[in-house]
Amino acid sequence: MAPAVVYLHIGSPKTGTTYLQGSMWANRAALRADGVLLPGKSRSFVTNAVSDLLKWRPSKGALPPAWQRLVEDVDAWSGRSVVLSHEHLHKATARQFQALADSFPGARIEVVLTTRDLARSVPAQWQSSVRQRHTWTLGEYADAVSAVAPAEALTGAAEHFWRRQDSSGIVARFVDRVGLDQVRIVTVPASGGDPDELWWRFARACDLSRETTRPGAVSHESLGAASAEVMRRLNGSPAVEALTLAQYKKSINHVLSRHALAPRRGQEPGLVLPEQHRDWAERAAERMIEELAATGVEVIGDLADLRPRPSSKPYVDPALLPPEQLLEAALDGIGGMAKEYVDLRRELDSAQPSGAKKAVKKAAAAAQAQVARTLPSEPVGGAPARPAAVERVLRRLKR
Numbered sequence: 001m002a003p004a005v006v007y008l009h010i011g012s013p014k015t016g017t018t019y020l021q022g023s024m025w026a027n028r029a030a031l032r033a034d035g036v037l038l039p040g041k042s043r044s045f046v047t048n049a050v051s052d053l054l055k056w057r058p059s060k061g062a063l064p065p066a067w068q069r070l071v072e073d074v075d076a077w078s079g080r081s082v083v084l085s086h087e088h089l090h091k092a093t094a095r096q097f098q099a100l101a102d103s104f105p106g107a108r109i110e111v112v113l114t115t116r117d118l119a120r121s122v123p124a125q126w127q128s129s130v131r132q133r134h135t136w137t138l139g140e141y142a143d144a145v146s147a148v149a150p151a152e153a154l155t156g157a158a159e160h161f162w163r164r165q166d167s168s169g170i171v172a173r174f175v176d177r178v179g180l181d182q183v184r185i186v187t188v189p190a191s192g193g194d195p196d197e198l199w200w201r202f203a204r205a206c207d208l209s210r211e212t213t214r215p216g217a218v219s220h221e222s223l224g225a226a227s228a229e230v231m232r233r234l235n236g237s238p239a240v241e242a243l244t245l246a247q248y249k250k251s252i253n254h255v256l257s258r259h260a261l262a263p264r265r266g267q268e269p270g271l272v273l274p275e276q277h278r279d280w281a282e283r284a285a286e287r288m289i290e291e292l293a294a295t296g297v298e299v300i301g302d303l304a305d306l307r308p309r310p311s312s313k314p315y316v317d318p319a320l321l322p323p324e325q326l327l328e329a330a331l332d333g334i335g336g337m338a339k340e341y342v343d344l345r346r347e348l349d350s351a352q353p354s355g356a357k358k359a360v361k362k363a364a365a366a367a368q369a370q371v372a373r374t375l376p377s378e379p380v381g382g383a384p385a386r387p388a389a390v391e392r393v394l395r396r397l398k399r
Contacts, residue, residue, distance in 0.1 A: 009206070012164050038083060052065075082104075114198075117306045118306075135233075135236045137317075189201075224266075268329070275315050
């Protein structure tokens with residue numbers, strides 16, 4: 001039995017998506033009690049399913065198994081609605097989106113897009129590009145986004161930004177797909193206001209109860225200027241360039257960036273749009289506001305939130321920071337990675353079933369009893385299952 005409504009939070013990145021996803025999962029029990037499903041047992045369940053769907057092409061035939069498992073979870077839900085949130089859903093092709101819609105026959109698809117002012121979006125999206133192993137400086141990135149750079153230069157940087165942050169273009173595309181009355185915008189409140197307001201706006205967009213839910217904790221995974229610049233320079237090193245994408249995500253993006261460097265954010269200069277691009281941001285914001293208003297799409301919040309406001313932080317060019325500031329960030333990063341390695345190594349070592357190996361040497365009967373106590377039963381395939389502690393470590397390494 002499919003739910004009556006499937007809410008799709010399609011992004012954009014750097015518009016509070018991590019915060020909103022965390023808030024939803026913090027309220028998961030209350031949402032279920034109110035008839036709202038977050039599929040799976042963790043946020044990674046939806047992330048994996050949507051990521052696989054966005055890689056799918058009709059020529060590949062059947063939809064990915066991870067997506068099919070998500071659909072099965074939704075089909076089994078007897079409540080009133082489902083919320084799927086993934087910051088890259090806005091990039092779904094027409095055929096991918098049609099496959100998504102066809103997965104929930106009878107359900108009404110409601111699309112929600114969160115959007116933010118350009119003065120904050122540009123440095124935030126540049127930081128994301130650094131975490132995706134790009135090497136553009138913040139100045140180069142801002143030049144490309146604002147079309148200051150020559151057309152033939154840095155086109156990749158401009159595409160990287162506008163593919164994710166062209167709110168009016170994204171809205172128009174999804175209005176064509178589902179209709180005007182099934183698309184709405186949630187504006188990210190201007191900085192300095194109530195930190196919970198974004199949650200309440202999003203809750204209204206997805207018909208989540210204000211009485212039974214509470215805003216979650218604010219995410220603190222962003223980087224300061226020095227740490228972001230260390231990451232950028234590291235991306236250009238031969239050792240990092242030799243890593244596969246999966247290796248980069250696990251070691252550099254996850255361990256170094258989010259575990260070792262993110263906690264330094266309060267000690268470093270913040271990331272701010274270069275001063276020479278303020279006029280451009282204001283003009284571009286007015287144009288975007290006019291385009292969004294012209295679509296007639298429902299706005300939860302205020303389009304005025306998209307007008308850049310003066311920053312409380314001075315602009316600091318990360319590429320021109322003093323070497324000692326970069327060195328301090330780099331040393332903290334190395335130390336954090338070393339600690340993570342030691343912790344994982346210790347946990348892996350303690351999980352080895354050495355007791356079972358010793359028992360096997362004593363006697364066959366005693367060995368069988370010992371193995372039964374220390375290892376799970378063998379699966380049908382015949383290979384012994386990994387101890388639970390080993391599985392926990394491997395899951396951490398895969399993040």
